[in-house]
Amino acid sequence: MTSPTPPQRPVGPYETSLYNSRAARKALEQKLAARRRRRVIASIAGIVLLVGAGVGGSLWWTGRVSADPLSALPSVTGKACPQRTPVTLWVSEAAQPATLALAKQYQADPASPCVDYLVKGKSPIEAMIGLGQGQPNRPDGWIPDSPRWVERVNQTAKINAKIAQPFAKSPLVIAMDPAAAEALGSQPQWLDLVASSDPIRLSDPRTTTAGMLALASAMPQMSAEQGRTVIPTLARGASSSIDDLFATYNASPDKAQAFPVAEADLIDHNRLYPDHKMVSVTPAEGTPAFEFSLVNVATDPVRDQAVELLRAYLQTPKAASIFSQFGIRSTSVPVTMPTPQGSIGEVTIGPQPDAPTVARATDTWQSATTDFSLLAVFDVSGSMKEKVGGTTRVAITQEAAGIALSALPKTTKLGLWFFSIGIGAGGADYKEVAPIGRLDDEGHRARVAAGAASLSKSIGGGTGLYDTIWAAYQTAKKSYDPDRVNAVVVLTDGRNDDPGGLSLDELKAKLRAASDPTKPIAITTIGIGPDVDPKALTSISTMTYSDFYSAPSPADMTTVLARALFDHECKDGRCV
Numbered sequence: 001m002t003s004p005t006p007p008q009r010p011v012g013p014y015e016t017s018l019y020n021s022r023a024a025r026k027a028l029e030q031k032l033a034a035r036r037r038r039r040v041i042a043s044i045a046g047i048v049l050l051v052g053a054g055v056g057g058s059l060w061w062t063g064r065v066s067a068d069p070l071s072a073l074p075s076v077t078g079k080a081c082p083q084r085t086p087v088t089l090w091v092s093e094a095a096q097p098a099t100l101a102l103a104k105q106y107q108a109d110p111a112s113p114c115v116d117y118l119v120k121g122k123s124p125i126e127a128m129i130g131l132g133q134g135q136p137n138r139p140d141g142w143i144p145d146s147p148r149w150v151e152r153v154n155q156t157a158k159i160n161a162k163i164a165q166p167f168a169k170s171p172l173v174i175a176m177d178p179a180a181a182e183a184l185g186s187q188p189q190w191l192d193l194v195a196s197s198d199p200i201r202l203s204d205p206r207t208t209t210a211g212m213l214a215l216a217s218a219m220p221q222m223s224a225e226q227g228r229t230v231i232p233t234l235a236r237g238a239s240s241s242i243d244d245l246f247a248t249y250n251a252s253p254d255k256a257q258a259f260p261v262a263e264a265d266l267i268d269h270n271r272l273y274p275d276h277k278m279v280s281v282t283p284a285e286g287t288p289a290f291e292f293s294l295v296n297v298a299t300d301p302v303r304d305q306a307v308e309l310l311r312a313y314l315q316t317p318k319a320a321s322i323f324s325q326f327g328i329r330s331t332s333v334p335v336t337m338p339t340p341q342g343s344i345g346e347v348t349i350g351p352q353p354d355a356p357t358v359a360r361a362t363d364t365w366q367s368a369t370t371d372f373s374l375l376a377v378f379d380v381s382g383s384m385k386e387k388v389g390g391t392t393r394v395a396i397t398q399e400a401a402g403i404a405l406s407a408l409p410k411t412t413k414l415g416l417w418f419f420s421i422g423i424g425a426g427g428a429d430y431k432e433v434a435p436i437g438r439l440d441d442e443g444h445r446a447r448v449a450a451g452a453a454s455l456s457k458s459i460g461g462g463t464g465l466y467d468t469i470w471a472a473y474q475t476a477k478k479s480y481d482p483d484r485v486n487a488v489v490v491l492t493d494g495r496n497d498d499p500g501g502l503s504l505d506e507l508k509a510k511l512r513a514a515s516d517p518t519k520p521i522a523i524t525t526i527g528i529g530p531d532v533d534p535k536a537l538t539s540i541s542t543m544t545y546s547d548f549y550s551a552p553s554p555a556d557m558t559t560v561l562a563r564a565l566f567d568h569e570c571k572d573g574r575c576v
Helices: 013-038 093-107 124-130 147-157 178-184 190-194 209-221 224-236 242-251 263-272 301-313 317-325 355-368 393-406 442-453 465-478 504-514 534-542 556-566
Strands: 085-091 115-121 141-143 168-176 258-262 279-281 289-292 371-379 413-419 430-438 484-492 521-528 548-551
Touching (some): 085 301, 371 393, 393 442, 430 442, 521 556
Parallel strands (some): 085 141, 521 548
Antiparallel strands (some): 168 289
């Protein structure tokens, strides 16, 4: 018996723009992923701006105002409004196309408020950092795809967001090559999918909902002995995102024949790539679901009301109809979503894994993957006091860095330095705040956290950049751990201006002479604001297995730090 094809949404100019923007975003991500794979080491790599996902700031580091044309919805005049208040929504990428369509439809309703809903796709880690209370361009509403991310954001960003009831769901399914699905013969169990000689591939369960839900569902089916062999095998085949896995399948189907995704993402992929369609396979035990809820984080009364009115609209039959066109199931108006022809197993939604189960799964995964030995080096020169709206560069950086560092796995080795001319002992341009040590040592973790929280108290002086990079490299080399990826991440807002220190050519000559290809140390440089020297920083990073990445506006810090610390594919001590 063949399964019906998914419902076809109407295709007009707006729908075409959705297709094109999503396809363009995926194409960009695939191009950037390929570039990451070509690098020998990307340090804590993948610090890339997801342009098509609507990431961008409305304030420059110098305080100038800029628009974000990629995230703004078309103006809609459902009723006469003297002006429309912008209301920003951060949305799980699986729900972004549907939310764009819903917002447009709602704004066309004369009963809707006089607002423009600005929809931006955000990964869970980007949301975690960007929701800090002092971060610029915080959203008014956030639509995550699992309550587990809300719990984690509350833990790291300290915002006490309330977990809301889901307004829609998308079951976790295994996207599979049609020929591979046909070869199964019958509906598999989770253990068949993860413990076979040719297991499914996962996106990273520490940073993606698909990987998290799949691992948390499969692990209870394994014995301890099975887990010791299965988890490392899964980790070796893991990817940083489902978009990377879809891109791999499109290019080489045999290299990504099966991997967990949201049902909505599978439907979207098949619509975008009709020549590379995949089918749906559901484990016999059932499957958890991506759960989309609207978390109200607005601080302005008008925007707060607009978020609550949108919440009510999301529960309506009209919204359910739009959801279904994007492969998402409303929780208020039940629908049965057709599956691609050749799919295996009825999609039966089971319970969401609880927080302890997810924690056990991700901790087990972390122990089976390559850890990092990381020295984080932050600029505290006087220019970091530069005003940005009602705050400063250093205040934005301090909070974002604190959230990001607190979210690192406890097995990470981490050290923290500050730098400005003359800040250290004997007039050195750098100061050790915390030595490189394991974060599962609670005393060391507390020292790092206290150090990060003191960043704004250390501001002053010039930018002693090159001496600092050389000293940090030497320290990382002395602390080299052959079982880890060893890296230095340098964040600066300026150019080297220490006349008595190393020149760029002298620094590069020292790095070249000290480099040992058998013990690679990556130096990733991050430039914040408009006053950095991208050419110099690029030359330093590219000769040390990494790259320079730019955060020209305050809101870019969210993406840069998220990618720097969490979006990487590391195998056997190398990030590629």
